[in-house]
Structures are given as structure tokens and as C-alpha cells.
Amino acid sequence: MHTDASAPALSVRGVSKSFGRTQVLNRVDLTLARGERLAIIGPNGAGKSTLFDVVTGRTRPDGGRVLLHERDVTAHAPHLISRLGLSRSFQTSQLFGQMSVIDHLRCAALWPSGHRYTFWRRMRGLREVTQRSEAWLARLGLAHRRDVPAGALSYAEQRVLEIGLCAASSGSVMLLDEPTAGMSQSESARMVDLIAELSRGRALLMIEHDMHVVFSLADRIAVLARGAIIACDTPQRIRTHPDVRMAYLGEYADRHSVRGERDA
Structure with a gap:
């Protein structure tokens, strides 16, 4: 299948998901460019892992679409999505x-x-x-x-x-779910270097709570809160975004300068 080289590697368009009366994702829109590293951050319960489950075919959304290299994979089984070029690591060992x-x-x-x-x-x-x-x-x-x-x-x-x-x-698109969770500072530093190397030339979508890791790796950061994307921008702009500071970053943004630790 021929695809436009300038087209996104992954597109999430208007994805919603509820479990019973609880709406976990609310019309989420997200685009991942080829070769880009995009980090998703947000408080616990924001819907981050559910979003990964929808993207990888483990959970069917109530509405919206997921496109991998312009191909609609919303109704595909996980193994078929994997064969089309998407790979994923999980929050707990598999x-x-x-x-x-x-x-x-x-x-x-x-x-x-x-x-x-x-x-x-x-x-x-x-x-x-x-x-x-x-x-x-x-x-x-x-x-x-x-x-x-x-x-x-x-x-x-x-x-x-x-x-x-x-x-x-x-896979041309990698999804990593909290890759440094539970690691020491030195282990996390090594993992950052490894992810930077292994993701070179690929699109990377990453969930991560460690802000040092996020600002070391990400080209852009998307902030998910209460099931919706409230901001998606460069690390420098995300640091100073008022809604993001209120919803998630808090003291981290206050303690660190706008220059940041990134550009790995």
C-alpha cells in the first residue's frame, strides 16, 4: 500500500470510550508524525492506558477512528495492527x-x-x-x-x-507505556539513552510520569486530563501552559527553567 511520506504515522480522530457511566476518553484527537517522539502525560485515571488500548486494538472505541499510515485500523485485531508496523510495550511485564x-x-x-x-x-x-x-x-x-x-x-x-x-x-511506530516506572535514577538515565537510540527513525508515542524522562526525549508533549487533550505542544511551551500547570505539572514546572533538559 502506497502512503504519502508526509502523512502522519499515526492519527487518532475523535476517539471516545466509556465504561458504564464513566467516560474515560472524550473525543481525543492526536497526530504523531513520522520520526517524531510524542509523550503523553497526565494524572492517574486520565485515560492514558485506555488510549493505548484503543490504538493497539485491545479495546474498541465507542466513537472515532485510529489510522496507522493513513489506513483505518479501528476495527483491526491487535496482531493485525502489529503486522502493519505498530509495536507496544506494557506498563507491567508481559x-x-x-x-x-x-x-x-x-x-x-x-x-x-x-x-x-x-x-x-x-x-x-x-x-x-x-x-x-x-x-x-x-x-x-x-x-x-x-x-x-x-x-x-x-x-x-x-x-x-x-x-x-x-x-x-x-515496527515503524512504537508505543511505550511508562518505560522507566520503578527504576532508579541511573537505570532511568540508561533507559532514556536506549529509547533515544532505538526510536531513531521511528515514530514514538510514550506514556511517562517521570518529567525528567519526558523532557529529555519528547519533541512534543500531549497532556491528557479527564479523558481529553487539554494541550499538545513543544516541551518549552507545555512548561508554561497555565492549564497544564494547574492540572498536572505543578511544582515541577516551578522548579525548572524553560530551557529544559531535552534534545536527545
């Missing part, structure tokens, strides 16, 4: 505890290597898949953990692997 690190990466490399999910074939016999996986091991700094079960990794290593799986699947 790894297989007894599966080795290398086998996780082999699974992620199957589709980009041109292989379908044929369960009667051994992945270890697919040379190109193994070569891709070994390269990703080195890139993620996990080569020394190659044959270790994912459940035996440290928390930070598990997060690195999960984000590596997103990148190894060769």
Missing part, C-alpha cells in the same frame, strides 16, 4: 518467565525476517532469525544474559528486553 532472552528475541524477529508463525519448525534452525536476535542482544547489552530465563532477569533488564522486543519487531 514476558514469558521460563523462556530465554534469546528465544524472546527470536520470536520478535520472525515476522521481519519473512517467517510466519509455524509452530512445527524450530526457531533455532532459522539462521537469519538467530543472527538478527544475536545482534539485538548486543545492542541491548544483554549478550551476557543470552540463555537466562526472562523471569530471572532483574526488573531493569526485563524492561530493557521488553523495549528491545518492540524495536526488534521492526
Whole structure:
């Protein structure tokens, strides 16, 4: 399918979602350009994870559309959206505890290597898949953990692997849900560097509560409050936006200058 190179990588148009009488998303509009890093911030319960679920096909919206490279994927199943170039990490670990690190990466490399999910074939016999996986091991700094079960990794290593799986699947659009949650300051700093590297040339949509991480990575920041986007702008303008300061940033905006920590 031919797409205009100037067209958005991802478009969310008028998306609404309610659970019972609770409206979680209220006509959300959001556009992610190709190669752009866009962070979504907002208080707990604002609807951020629900928005990710709608975009990835896990939840059907009550109204509105989701377009991936101009293709309407609103009614698509998650695995079909993934095959069209969207990959996602979750807020909590989704790894297989007894599966080795290398086998996780082999699974992620199957589709980009041109292989379908044929369960009667051994992945270890697919040379190109193994070569891709070994390269990703080195890139993620996990080569020394190659044959270790994912459940035996440290928390930070598990997060690195999960984000590596997103990148190894060769998706052109990456969605990361709180990638640095629960990490120490040094672990978060390393994760910022890794995300900056792995997202180069891809579109990145990220939910993150750590403002240092947000301002280090984002080209633009969208603020979601009570299910609606109340602002979407550059980090410098978001810092001083009165509605954003009132709804979310608060003391962080007061403690930091407009210059910011970004431009990774």
C-alpha cells in the first residue's frame, strides 16, 4: 500500500470510550508524525492506558477512528495492527518467565525476517532469525544474559528486553507505556539513552510520569486530563501552559527553567 511520506504515522480522530457511566476518553484527537517522539502525560485515571488500548486494538472505541499510515485500523485485531508496523510495550511485564532472552528475541524477529508463525519448525534452525536476535542482544547489552530465563532477569533488564522486543519487531511506530516506572535514577538515565537510540527513525508515542524522562526525549508533549487533550505542544511551551500547570505539572514546572533538559 502506497502512503504519502508526509502523512502522519499515526492519527487518532475523535476517539471516545466509556465504561458504564464513566467516560474515560472524550473525543481525543492526536497526530504523531513520522520520526517524531510524542509523550503523553497526565494524572492517574486520565485515560492514558485506555488510549493505548484503543490504538493497539485491545479495546474498541465507542466513537472515532485510529489510522496507522493513513489506513483505518479501528476495527483491526491487535496482531493485525502489529503486522502493519505498530509495536507496544506494557506498563507491567508481559514476558514469558521460563523462556530465554534469546528465544524472546527470536520470536520478535520472525515476522521481519519473512517467517510466519509455524509452530512445527524450530526457531533455532532459522539462521537469519538467530543472527538478527544475536545482534539485538548486543545492542541491548544483554549478550551476557543470552540463555537466562526472562523471569530471572532483574526488573531493569526485563524492561530493557521488553523495549528491545518492540524495536526488534521492526515496527515503524512504537508505543511505550511508562518505560522507566520503578527504576532508579541511573537505570532511568540508561533507559532514556536506549529509547533515544532505538526510536531513531521511528515514530514514538510514550506514556511517562517521570518529567525528567519526558523532557529529555519528547519533541512534543500531549497532556491528557479527564479523558481529553487539554494541550499538545513543544516541551518549552507545555512548561508554561497555565492549564497544564494547574492540572498536572505543578511544582515541577516551578522548579525548572524553560530551557529544559531535552534534545536527545
